[in-house]
Amino acid sequence: QVQLVQSGAEVKEPGASVRVSCKTSGYSFTSYGISWVRQAPGQGLEWMGWVSPYNGNKNYAQKIHGRVAMTTDTSTGTAFMELWGLRSDDTALYYCTRNRNMVATTMDYWGQGTLVTVSS
Amino acid sequence: DIVMTQSPLSLPVTPGEPASISCRSSQSLLQNNGENYLDWYVQKPGQSPQLLIYLGFNRASGVPDRFSGSGSGTDFTLQINRVEAEDVGVYYCMQAVELPTTFGQGTRLEIE
Numbered sequence: 001q002v003q004l005v006q007s008g009a010e011v012k013e014p015g016a017s018v019r020v021s022c023k024t025s026g027y028s029f030t031s032y033g034i035s036w037v038r039q040a041p042g043q044g045l046e047w048m049g050w051v052s053p054y055n056g057n058k059n060y061a062q063k064i065h066g067r068v069a070m071t072t073d074t075s076t077g078t079a080f081m082e083l084w085g086l087r088s089d090d091t092a093l094y095y096c097t098r099n100r101n102m103v104a105t106t107m108d109y110w111g112q113g114t115l116v117t118v119s120s
Numbered sequence: 121d122i123v124m125t126q127s128p129l130s131l132p133v134t135p136g137e138p139a140s141i142s143c144r145s146s147q148s149l150l151q152n153n154g155e156n157y158l159d160w161y162v163q164k165p166g167q168s169p170q171l172l173i174y175l176g177f178n179r180a181s182g183v184p185d186r187f188s189g190s191g192s193g194t195d196f197t198l199q200i201n202r203v204e205a206e207d208v209g210v211y212y213c214m215q216a217v218e219l220p221t222t223f224g225q226g227t228r229l230e231i232e
């Protein structure tokens with residue numbers, strides 16, 4: 001079955017960087033896109049960006065553009081999201097998701113979430 | 121960016137009764153291929169969001185048939201025919217017709 005298993009919780013100081021991994025299994029990794037979504041405490045869902053494991057194409061939300069990088073490792077079926085210049089408002093649950101096809105559309109499977117806390 | 125507006129934001133429902141959530145978009149979600157790029161997700165307490173409905177009306181795998189999606193263009197509805205206790209959670213609509221993908225604010229369904 002399709003699974004997305006994310007790395008564990010992180011606590012970072014303001015200005016630091018964080019890298020979240022998303023290990024996939026149960027499907028052909030290069031046939032589907034990966035999108036990242038975050039959720040601040042008690043808030044709604046915010047799309048962060050999308051990456052294609054097939055050709056590395058990507059698209060980031062304007063709000064975090066220039067502070068984020070989404071990459072994939074096709075040899076292990078793992079996606080990564082790195083965010084730097086962390087601020088307190090980056091404190092959130094970060095989810096990796098599988099897109100229903102290659103482009104940034106329907107998210108049919110979700111990881112369990114990774115809590116990133118930014119605090120001094 | 122396309123703005124997604126849901127109503128109501130809070131929805132108390134008696135078990136066995138129907139429930140309906142509205143979602144409106146600031147631009148049409150209807151593509152030239154005839155598909156509406158509107159999905160519905162539910163986030164149950166303590167869980168990751170999960171896909172309910174995609175492309176306006178298609179139920180995701182394993183979703184009970186008491187959930188249905190309808191609408192086109194800018195107005196969409198999620199209908200639950202007979203609410204059960206396990207349906208408690210926050211329901212989100214999401215548009216994927218253009219980037220950035222955007223979500224509605226969420227509708228909290230609670231059991232009365």
